[in-house]
Amino acid sequence: MLLYSTAAVVFCIVVNCMHVESQASLPLPSLSLHPSVNANDIEMFSTVKLLCAIPDKAPFPVAVFVSRADDPAENPEPWPKLQRADTIPFPIVMKPGMEGAYICWYKSTKTKENSGLSSPVDLFINSIPKPLMFLLPSPIFPVGGSYIAQCETPVNEIRNITLSFYERQLPLSPGNENFTFIGSRFLLPGEWGAKINQTNVVKSVEIACRMEVFYKGRVFQSTSNPMKAIPDELPAHLYSSTRKSMSCAGYLLLRVKEDWTPICFQNKYTNNEKDLANIVCREVNCGHALTWNTYTTDSMNALATPRCTGKENRIAECPIYNPKDCEKKLLHVICSGALPPPKLSVKDHGSGPWVYIKPKESATLICTLESHSMETNEWIYLTITYKGQELTSSRTSSDITGNIWSIEYALPSDKREGEFACFARLSSKNSNSVHIYIYDPPSTGAIAAAVITTLAGAAILICMCIFRTSEEVERIEPAVAVPSSSIEISQPVMVRRLLCC
Numbered sequence: 001m002l003l004y005s006t007a008a009v010v011f012c013i014v015v016n017c018m019h020v021e022s023q024a025s026l027p028l029p030s031l032s033l034h035p036s037v038n039a040n041d042i043e044m045f046s047t048v049k050l051l052c053a054i055p056d057k058a059p060f061p062v063a064v065f066v067s068r069a070d071d072p073a074e075n076p077e078p079w080p081k082l083q084r085a086d087t088i089p090f091p092i093v094m095k096p097g098m099e100g101a102y103i104c105w106y107k108s109t110k111t112k113e114n115s116g117l118s119s120p121v122d123l124f125i126n127s128i129p130k131p132l133m134f135l136l137p138s139p140i141f142p143v144g145g146s147y148i149a150q151c152e153t154p155v156n157e158i159r160n161i162t163l164s165f166y167e168r169q170l171p172l173s174p175g176n177e178n179f180t181f182i183g184s185r186f187l188l189p190g191e192w193g194a195k196i197n198q199t200n201v202v203k204s205v206e207i208a209c210r211m212e213v214f215y216k217g218r219v220f221q222s223t224s225n226p227m228k229a230i231p232d233e234l235p236a237h238l239y240s241s242t243r244k245s246m247s248c249a250g251y252l253l254l255r256v257k258e259d260w261t262p263i264c265f266q267n268k269y270t271n272n273e274k275d276l277a278n279i280v281c282r283e284v285n286c287g288h289a290l291t292w293n294t295y296t297t298d299s300m301n302a303l304a305t306p307r308c309t310g311k312e313n314r315i316a317e318c319p320i321y322n323p324k325d326c327e328k329k330l331l332h333v334i335c336s337g338a339l340p341p342p343k344l345s346v347k348d349h350g351s352g353p354w355v356y357i358k359p360k361e362s363a364t365l366i367c368t369l370e371s372h373s374m375e376t377n378e379w380i381y382l383t384i385t386y387k388g389q390e391l392t393s394s395r396t397s398s399d400i401t402g403n404i405w406s407i408e409y410a411l412p413s414d415k416r417e418g419e420f421a422c423f424a425r426l427s428s429k430n431s432n433s434v435h436i437y438i439y440d441p442p443s444t445g446a447i448a449a450a451v452i453t454t455l456a457g458a459a460i461l462i463c464m465c466i467f468r469t470s471e472e473v474e475r476i477e478p479a480v481a482v483p484s485s486s487i488e489i490s491q492p493v494m495v496r497r498l499l500c501c
Contacts, residue, residue, distance in 0.1 A: 027055040031066070031104045031118040034089065044128045044213075044220070045155050048092045050121060052104035056085040058115070059108040066090040069101040069120045081109060092123065095157060096215065099124050125220075129154040131163060131211040133224035138304040138320035140256055143231040144200055151209035151224065152193035160214040161187045163194045170204040170228060179208060204230045232256050234316035236280045238333055240375060242402065248286035248337035248373035251330045252276065254303055254315060262330045264302035265294065275310035277333045283314045286337030286373070294329040302329070338373035342382065344422045347408070357416070367422035368406040376402035381425030384409050387418050393425070 033039055034049035042048060052064055064079040079088045092098065101120035107113065132152040141147055151163045166179035185194040208226040212219065238250035239260065253260040263276065277289035308318035345351035347364040357363050367382045374380070376398050382405065383393040394407045405424075 026059065026108075026113060026115040027057045028116045029054050029058075029064070029104050029106055029118045031102065031121050033121060039122070041126050042094055042123060044094060044096065044125045044158070044215075046094055046129070048094055048123060050090045050092060050102055050104070051087050052090060052106075052118065053087045054082060054085055054106055058085065058106060059111060059113065060084060061109050062106040062115075063109055064088045064104065064106045066092075066102060066104040069103045069117075072103060072105070072117065082106070094123065094125055096125075096159075125215070128158070128211065128213050128215075128220040128222050130222045131209045131224045133207070133209045133227050135207070135227050135229055136321075139227055140230050140232065140234065140254075140304055140320055141201070142316045143202055143233060145231060146197065146199040146201060147229055148195050148197055149207050149209075149227075149229070150193060150195040151211075153187070153211065156192055158213055159189075162212045163187065164210045164212070165194075165196055165207065166210065167205045167207045170206055170230075179206075182207075198229070201229065201231045204228065230256060234314075236283050236315045238280065238284060238286075238335070238373075240373070242376045243373065248281070248284065248335040249333065249375065249378075250373075251332050252280050256303065261303045262297065264305050265329050265331075272305070272307060273331060275308040276306060276315065276331060278310055279308055279312050279315055279318070280333060281335035281337070284335070286335035288336050289333055290336055290339065291334045293332050295332065297330050334374070338371055339369065339380075339424050340371065342367050342369040342422050342424055344368075344384070344420060363411045363416055365409045365411065365420055365422075366406060367409075368404060369424055370404055372403055374398070374405075380405045382407045382422060383425065384420060384422045386415050386420055391415070391420070 030053045032051050032053070034051055037048050050066055052066055054062060054064060061081040061083050064082055067073055079090075082088065090104070092102070101122050103117045103120050105117050106115045132154055134150045134152070136148040136150060138147070149165060151165065153161060153163075162184055164184035165182040167182055168179045169176055182196060187194070206226045206228050209224040210221060211223075212221050232255070235255050237253060237255075237260075238247050239253050240247040240250035243250070251262070253262060255261075265272065273292055273294060274289070277292035281287055281289050304320045306315050306318035306320045308315070312318050343351055345366050345368070346355045346357075347366055349355045349357070349363075355363075365384055367384055369380065369382060379395050379397055381393055381395050384391045384407070392407075392409050396405050396407055398405050
């Protein structure tokens with residue numbers, strides 16, 4: 001580094017001495033590092049900002065240039081036509097071969113005069129970027145599943161790289177904090193990463209990757225951020241702020257160890273929300289999804305993105321990916337199990353399938369939905385139908401218990417007989433049907449006369465049966481005495497009396 005600095009100073013002196021004498025009257029610019037740059041920790045392939053300050057007495061407008069001190073050629077894209085004194089930033093990408101001393105100067109766009117060169121600023125690489133670590137398809141997977149630990153170089157231009165894998169068991173315990181070596185690979189030209197496959201995983205581990213680079217006789221090392229590989233059952237449930245028990249409506253959460261976490265979504269997988277909604281409804285035994293909506297949140301750590309086909313029975317059966325670009329969202333789902341069929345009844349007549357009312361009797365229908373899954377502050381539309389056509393619809397909230405939603409409807413005189421039903425607006429199944437019939441009962445006097453007539457007829461019939469001639473017995477006429485050769489035996493004649501008609 002000292003040789004670089006000495007050479008740069010000598011070169012600058014030589015170049016400045018070669019300037020014509022008229023240029024010596026132009027004030028010199030100054031070059032420095034941006035305050036955010038640590039000269040002792042310049043990372044390979046990082047962007048370093050150099051600041052070239054142009055003094056007040058420069059012959060404005062001027063063009064400003066920055067270059068390596070050993071090649072002070074004008075930049076192909078200089079800062080053009082600076083009108084007044086200012087500090088101009090020049091970003092330098094610290095690729096291999098870009099190390100050395102840098103200078104800046106300016107040129108008057110009117111007189112074409114060049115200023116002298118600024119004092120040099122040395123730029124040298126002191127570190128390398130961290131390697132990129134991935135667990136595929138996700139750091140979260142079912143117990144007994146598998147994953148791939150993949151380590152990649154952050155940029156492709158780095159050469160002479162060795163990648164090594166390390167792991168440690170979780171949870172950490174005294175004496176178990178250190179990582180143990182798994183394996184390593186030296187990357188050949190054209191290679192950009194290494195991976196290891198782990199199968200039938202039942203214990204949680206933390207994995208890290210170390211990158212070692214040999215550069216200009218020096219060895220640089222950097223280590224990735226460790227990643228946790230967590231096998232779990234990944235049960236899902238729908239969380240409701242007002243329901244303490246398991247619910248058929250709420251926010252989708254997956255349990256990882258003892259923590260319930262939301263899902264992380266990628267924007268390009270918009271249809272995934274519908275698949276997830278239907279799968280979680282099946283998983284919690286709540287039928288199918290009626291509605292689903294997403295809400296962005298920053299309150300909880302989001303889990304990786306499940307990519308489901310919609311045919312799975314559990315979310316844990318879906319491949320779970322850990323995307324780079326995702327949104328922390330809560331998925332709110334209402335399953336069909338949250339809306340059981342409502343119950344339709346006629347006030348003061350019950351909910352039987354057949355209800356009879358008098359011609360001038362009023363009738364009021366009551367549609368009632370009972371749900372222990374819906375949010376207590378949820379509004380539901382209840383609709384009553386008459387012969388399959390909508391009769392009335394009303395938006396209603398739950399009662400004081402938080403479990404009952406209901407509406408009442410007084411039937412008009414022209415729609416008091418027929419089949420009625422009701423349903424909830426969230427595509428629930430229809431309620432039971434109620435058939436209402438109108439009948440006109442006879443008066444009390446007519447009913448009494450009919451009863452008396454019936455009793456009198458029965459009494460007459462009984463008397464006829466009792467006083468009829470007593471039962472006749474069988475009789476057989478004796479045969480006349482004739483010779484045995486002409487004896488004829490006849491059939492007896494049976495005569496009987498019907499005792500009771």
